[in-house]
Amino acid sequence: MNYGPLVFLAAFFALASSWCGFVLTPQLQIGRLQQTNTASGAAVTYPVSRPGLARQGLEVYRANGCAYCHSQQVGQSGTAVEIALTDAGTNQAATVAALLSLAKATNDEPAVWTALPALEMARSNSPATNLLSGLPKAFLRGSNPATAKAAVKALDSTSAKAELRIVPFGADLARGWGKRRTVAEDFLFDSPVMPGSQRIGPDLADVGTRLPDVQWQLLHLYAPQLVVKGSAMPPYRFLFEKRAVERGQSPEALVLPGKFAPPSGYEVVPKPAAKALAAYLVSLHPDAPLFDAPMTVASAAAATPTNSPAASEPAATNAAPATAPAK
């Protein structure tokens, strides 16, 4: 390599290959994504553009560098299938017998099936009516769809109604940080996209489901330690205004107890930036099942639009309420 042009060509070739790999192809593959029908089969398109205030909130999120402490990438280790009974049917004795034989199978093939607490309870103390109370309820968890389908068939033949649920799992999901892994579609209408690289604070990909209350978000921005004990987050008081009360208190004023309260005659109200940021945070709830991230949304909610977070709570977020204060 004694010639300048040769060195140039080498560098050109190497950089061009990586440019094709990580600039051109991603643009072709994910830069041109379109809204899709969600995998639940309902005529719901996903993603939907965020409301205007939330889009302004994204700018506040960007300007203040929230992404340096909060990631928005939930991971999952895999998906499992769960068998749930939605209706006990008329021949309950046969249903219970079928369930118990499935419970036996969990002993024989622990690699394929694990019994969920509901079934485990039934095995130890046997009032069988307990087993079928509080439906719909998941009984078994496994990893093989084929055997799961067979089990559903066995249960269905007893006049009960069983269903097969696809349940993503993983440490992040168990923390209640999301319902399924984050995928490229979730960011389609956001600009700039800020997936974050560190978890100095908790992941925010699904914070809108976890903490849907705008007032809570505002309080938390003003005084994080007030609502989350031991939080290391700095307060964002420059997003709020402390002003004298004129002609009665503003309906927007924060309700601040104890040492956080403003002196009497004053109130703390959020500036537009704070309201926008809170609206953005609440709008973060990627909950549509997609073909590349399948999950089963609880059947009653399957037909509702994906943008109503409270209604489409799926069965899998078992830990969500418990970890709510960890935002």
Next chain:
Amino acid sequence: MLFLSAAVWLLVASVFGLIASIKFHAPGFLADSACLTYGRVRPASANAMLYGFCLQAGLGVALWMLARLGRTMLAAPWLVIVGALCWNLGVAAGLLGILTGGSTGFENLEMPAYAASLVFLGYLMMVVWGVLTFHQRRERQLYVSQWFLFAALFWFPWTYSTANLLLLGFQVRGMAQAVIAWWYSDNLLVVWFGLIGLAAVFYFVPKLTSRDLHSRYLALLTFWMLILFGSWGGIPASAPVPAWMPASSVVATGLGVVTVISVFLNMRRTLGGKCLPFMSDPSLKFIGFGLVAFVIGGFASGIMAWPALGQLTLFTWFIPARDLLNSYGFFAMVMFGAVYYIAPQLVGRQFLSPKLVRAHFWIAAAGVLLFVVPLAVGGILQGLRLRHADIAFTDIAKGTLPFLRVSTMGDLLMALGHVLFLANLAGLVLQFYRARAVSAWKEATAEIQPAEATP
């Protein structure tokens, strides 16, 4: 051997860049003011460090080496000066932009579009003439370092303009933005820093130990591995993108170990297995430290690319620790060493106090260690605990605090090192101007005296 005052100016300019970098090199500043919130100070500090110091010092050293290795003068020095001014203006505007909330939101590319265009213009002005210098070299035989330098000169404008155009100008949609931002970061931190840093290593180590570089072909391997595979890293395993992207990054980063091994072998044989010469010269101390950091950092990234381990360190403090080991432990340290060698030659004087140079080395080395080791350990612990959903998140966050406190000590030491570096260089420059003023005074008086004598 000819030298130009242009390069002096360039280095003076990088001193100005450094002042900025020192001012901002204090992250973790928490205050009630919008400008000083963590999410703004942190990118400002990172950008001052990257664009203010690392890139600028890298360019200065690159141009000097190009002129030196080509046995020629820097072409069009005034344009280089204008370019450097433009660059510094751009960096200053960019930092102000970030502090007032104008950050772009892409890591390592936070400077807003107006500042980025100034920076780019400045770079072009400096580099076009760097390339001309390369072209009009009088020594036709190319030395190893020249491949690295030449490739680097051309690498930055392509990646920087691509990233800025596609992220700020003609925005692409959705996750493609994040992929391009990761691609750019990787090309800057791994490839560009690697190219310039290794060019300096391959030049200064043989030169200062008066030995020949062991193998040109091994260096060629390093070069190819670095540009081919270095540029494919950077997509984190967690990224919500099609799986082939993080997977190819894993493979490329794993192959990066070959680059590290080839550098290690080459240097070991060049030195004949002796480490002693490294302690003899202040510049070599810095470069030796950088080399060790490069090897350790390279192995760490290579091993952590392994998916099972990579999952562990995702989103933890391990990542900043690894990045700092690469950008500061390796690149900045090598640049310090190079500047300590070049600067006295440019002005034709010695440093006021060699003791201060030595002090800078020990302080900087301790600073890097105090920053990297606790954060790496703390990050791994944090990663282990993040995998257990029953450990509350606030407890995990609290668990990292002791490590963070130790690393702040590292930060302080590094900042102190910067003050010393600035003092050393300022002393040198002052000496130079005093000498210049004295000679100018003499010249002036010499002219006056005969004039007085004639009538």
